[in-house]
Amino acid sequence: MLLITACSTDLDQVPPNLGDASSITDFEPVLFAAYNYQNEAAAPMAIFGDFRSDNALFDEEFIDFDKFTAPSPLSATSTSTFFQPFYSALYSSIISTNNVINNSTNPTHVAEAKFLRGLSYFKLVQVFGDVSVNLIDPTVEELAAADISRQPKNEVYNNVIIPDLQAARDGLAASTAAAANGRATKYAAQGLLGKVYATMGNYAAAETELAAVVNGTGAADIISSMSFADVFGSDLNAEILFATQMTGSISYSGVKFTDWFAGVNTKADEGGPVSPDLVSAFAADPADLRGALTVDENGGNPISTKYNTLGATEQDWIELRLADIVLLYAEALNENSKTADAITQLNIIRTRAGLAGTTASTQADVRQAILDERRLELALEGHRWFDLVRAEASQSGIIEAEMGVAVSSNYYIFPIPNTEVTSFPEITQNEGY
Numbered sequence: 077m078l079l080i081t082a083c084s085t086d087l088d089q090v091p092p093n094l095g096d097a098s099s100i101t102d103f104e105p106v107l108f109a110a111y112n113y114q115n116e117a118a119a120p121m122a123i124f125g126d127f128r129s130d131n132a133l134f135d136e137e138f139i140d141f142d143k144f145t146a147p148s149p150l151s152a153t154s155t156s157t158f159f160q161p162f163y164s165a166l167y168s169s170i171i172s173t174n175n176v177i178n179n180s181t182n183p184t185h186v187a188e189a190k191f192l193r194g195l196s197y198f199k200l201v202q203v204f205g206d207v208s209v210n211l212i213d214p215t216v217e218e219l220a221a222a223d224i225s226r227q228p229k230n231e232v233y234n235n236v237i238i239p240d241l242q243a244a245r246d247g248l249a250a251s252t253a254a255a256a257n258g259r260a261t262k263y264a265a266q267g268l269l270g271k272v273y274a275t276m277g278n279y280a281a282a283e284t285e286l287a288a289v290v291n292g293t294g295a296a297d298i299i300s301s302m303s304f305a306d307v308f309g310s311d312l313n314a315e316i317l318f319a320t321q322m323t324g325s326i327s328y329s330g331v332k333f334t335d336w337f338a339g340v341n342t343k344a345d346e347g348g349p350v351s352p353d354l355v356s357a358f359a360a361d362p363a364d365l366r367g368a369l370t371v372d373e374n375g376g377n378p379i380s381t382k383y384n385t386l387g388a389t390e391q392d393w394i395e396l397r398l399a400d401i402v403l404l405y406a407e408a409l410n411e412n413s414k415t416a417d418a419i420t421q422l423n424i425i426r427t428r429a430g431l432a433g434t435t436a437s438t439q440a441d442v443r444q445a446i447l448d449e450r451r452l453e454l455a456l457e458g459h460r461w462f463d464l465v466r467a468e469a470s471q472s473g474i475i476e477a478e479m480g481v482a483v484s485s486n487y488y489i490f491p492i493p494n495t496e497v498t499s500f501p502e503i504t505q506n507e508g509y
Contacts, residue, residue, distance in 0.1 A: 100175075100179065103175065103176045103179060103180035103182065103185055104182075104185060106172050106175050106176050106180075107172070107173075107176050107180075107185050107188060107189055107192075109169075109172045110169045110170075110172035110173045110176065110189060110192045110193075111169075111192065111258070111259075111320075111321070113165045113166070113168045113169035113172065114165070114166075114169055114192070114195070114196075114320040114393075115165070115320060115321075115322060115393075116161050116162065116164075116165030117162050117165050117166055117169075117196075117199060117320075118320050118322060118333050118393035119332070119333040119336065120158055120159070120161065120162035120203075121162075121199065121393070121458040122333040122336060122337075122393075122456070122457075122458045123158060123336065124158075124203055124458070124461060124462075124490060125457070125458030125459050125460055125461050125462055126337075126455075126456050126457075126458060126459075126460055126461070127336070127349075128461040128490075129460035129461040129464060129479070130351055130353045130354065130460070130478055130479050130480070131350070131351055131353075131354045131451070131455060131456060131460045132336070132337065132349050132350060132351055132354070132456065133347070133348075133349055133350075133351050134343060159203075159490060159491060159492070159493045160493040160494075160495055160496075162199075162203070163200070163204075163492075163493050163496065166196040166197075166199060166200055167196075167210075169192060169193075169196045170193055170196050170197070170210065171210070171213065172189075173189040173190070173192050173193040173196070174189075174193070174210065174211060174212055174213045175213040176188075176189035177189045177190060177193070177211075178212060178213055179213070183247055184247065184248065184249075186247065187243060187244045187246075187247030187248045187260075187265075188244070188248065188259060188260045190240040190241070190243045190244045190247070191240070191241065191244035191248070191260035191264065191265045191268070192260065193236070193240050194236070194237045194238075194240035194241040194244065194265075194268065194269075194272075195268060195395065197209075197232055197236050197237050197240075198237050198268065198271075198272055198275075200232075201229045201232050201233065201237070202275070202462055202489075203489065203490050204489055204490060204492055204506065205229050205489040205506060206226040206227060206228050206229050206232075207226055207227065207229070207232060208224045208225065208226055208227065208503070209227045209232060209235075209236060210222065210224075211236065223502075224500060224502050224503065225502040225503070226492075226502075226503065226504060230276075233272065233276055237272055238269065238272060238273075241265050241266075241268055241269040241272065242269065244260060244262075244265035245262055245265040245266045245269060245285075248260060248261050248262040248264075248265055249261065249262055250262040250263055250292060250293075257312075258312060258319065258321045258392075260318060261317070261318070263289050263292060263293055263317055264317040264318035264395075264396055266285050266288055266289050267285070267286070267289045267317050267318075267396050267400075267401045268318075268395075268396060269285045270282045270283075270284075270285035270286035270289065270401065270404060270405075270408070271396075271400075271401075271404055273285060274286075274404055274407060274408060274466065275462075275466050277469050277470075279407075279408045279411040279412050280412060282404070282408040283405070283408040283409060283412055286401055286404055286405040286408055287405060289317075289398075289401050289405075290398075290401060290402060290405050290421070293317075293398060295398045295401065295402055295424075296402075296424050298314050298315055298398055299315065299398055299399060299402065299424055299425070299428055300424070300427070300428060301314075302314065302315055302428075303365075303428070304365055304366050304369055304428060304429065305369055307397065307399075308369075308382055308383060308391075311391075311392045312392070315397045315398045315399065316392075316394055316396075316397045316398075317395075317396040317397060317398065317401070318395045318396045319392040319393060319394045319395055319396075320392060320393040320395055321392055322391060322392050322393055332391065333391075333393060334383040334391050336349060337349055337350065337379065337380035337382065337383065337456050338379050338380060338381070338383070339374070339377065339379040346377075347376075347377050348374060348376070348377035348378040348379055349378075349379060349380070350371055350378040350379055350380050350456075351378075352378070353480075354371065354378075354451075354455060355371055355373060355378050357448075357451060357452060358370065358371055358452065361431065363430050363431055364429050364430060364431055364452065365428075365429050365430040366429050366452055366453065366455075367452075369381070369382065370382045370452075370455050370456065371455075380455075380456050382455070382456055393458075394457060399425055399453050399454070400450075400453075400454060400459070402421050402424055402425060403421070403422070403425060403446060403449060403450050403453065403454075405421050406418040406419075406421035406422045406442075406446050407443075407446050409421065410439055410442050410443055410446065411443075411470065413439065415437075415438070415439050415442050418442055418446070419433070419434060419436070419437075419442060422434055422442070422445060422446055422449060425449055425453055426449065429452070429453070434449075443467075443470065443471065444471075447463060447464075447467055447471075447474070447478075450463050451463070464478055464479070465488045468488070475488075484508060486506065486507050486508030486509075487508060489506055490506070490509075491505060491506055491509035492504075492505055492506060492509075
């Protein structure tokens with residue numbers, strides 16, 4: 077049951093007249109369902125990526141989410157509140173993609189489904205580490221016999237995520253029209269593939285994929301022609317490679333992800349959800365145009381106004397945009413000892429922000445400069461914690477240095493939802509939780 081959802085009520089939501097896969101001739105609605113399930117993963121990714129990091133703060137009376145001492149600061153209530161909806165939504169998306177991949181004869185739909193399946197498993201691995209894998213749309217008998225034990229994350233990367241994204245890259249068009257309609261494209265798949273390789277530490281492969289996106293899209297020209305405010309002033313603009321479409325009628329636990337950063341959600345710190353450390357990072361260079369567009373000190377209770385240009389009801393969750401890709405490309409170049417080229421890419425982002433070129437010159441200094449730039453450029457977009465975990469592989473101790481506290485490696489990932497662990501003996505909990 078885990079592979080559809082641990083809760084039978086989700087099964088009850090399927091219209092009874094759909095029948096099984098063999099009776100379906102039009103798989104586009106099934107594909108749209110896979111896209112739609114990503115909505116429920118948006119706010120959790122914002123929480124995992126920023127509230128776990130040094131960018132944002134929880135109300136400590138609710139949960140010491142940013143503390144890293146044993147025993148685990150994450151309670152059973154918090155795992156059901158934050159992790160179960162995320163977990164179930166992504167596996168629901170995967171079930172829908174499996175249906176399309178295994179049954180549709182439309183190659184574009186299959187390629188889109190593979191992109192979404194790769195994206196879903198990438199999020200799951202980033203958050204939980206080892207995860208259960210299902211690549212079929214199982215019958216009841218197959219479901220009962222399925223191996224739902226958690227598979228090593230490297231096997232999930234190599235056997236699922238990378239092949240899916242390669243197939244999506246090769247099967248989708250480099251079309252701006254598709255992206256403008258919220259659909260996956262070749263460059264979205266290729267950009268995500270580059271990010272996956274970087275996350276795995278395979279910077280040679282990452283450089284190849286990321287260079288193709290940067291050069292193929294004309295990323296430097298697009299970024300230089302758009303202001304930072306433009307990126308968040310309209311959905312599906314030229315910088316956005318892929319975004320999960322959000323509407324006022326679809327939200328996580330009744331609250332949009334934007335509310336967490338705007339100080340609307342009571343679970344965010346009552347003194348302001350934006351951390352003083354992030355406020356100081358922007359204040360360090362008043363010339364940075366992104367500061368005023370990202371952080372409002374709000375009388376000492378800092379909040380973010382980054383997403384307010386569209387209002388709280390219609391703001392898409394940006395999964396991948398060109399500035400992210402350019403900075404990842406700079407990271408790959410630098411790790412591949414092409415530091416001068418990395419500086420060129422880094423300065424594309426700094427120039428738009430109103431800043432002078434970086435003064436960093438050595439590989440080590442440029443590595444830190446890129447990490448710092450990603451924090452400011454992508455603040456409150458769900459990247460920071462995962463950037464720190466990726467950086468730890470090449471900069472041992474960087475998480476503790478940036479966070480200012482000792483962090484056990486157990487807490488680089490998050491707990492499997494308690495409902496899964498208690499319901500299925502094959503599902504083991506992550507160490508430390």
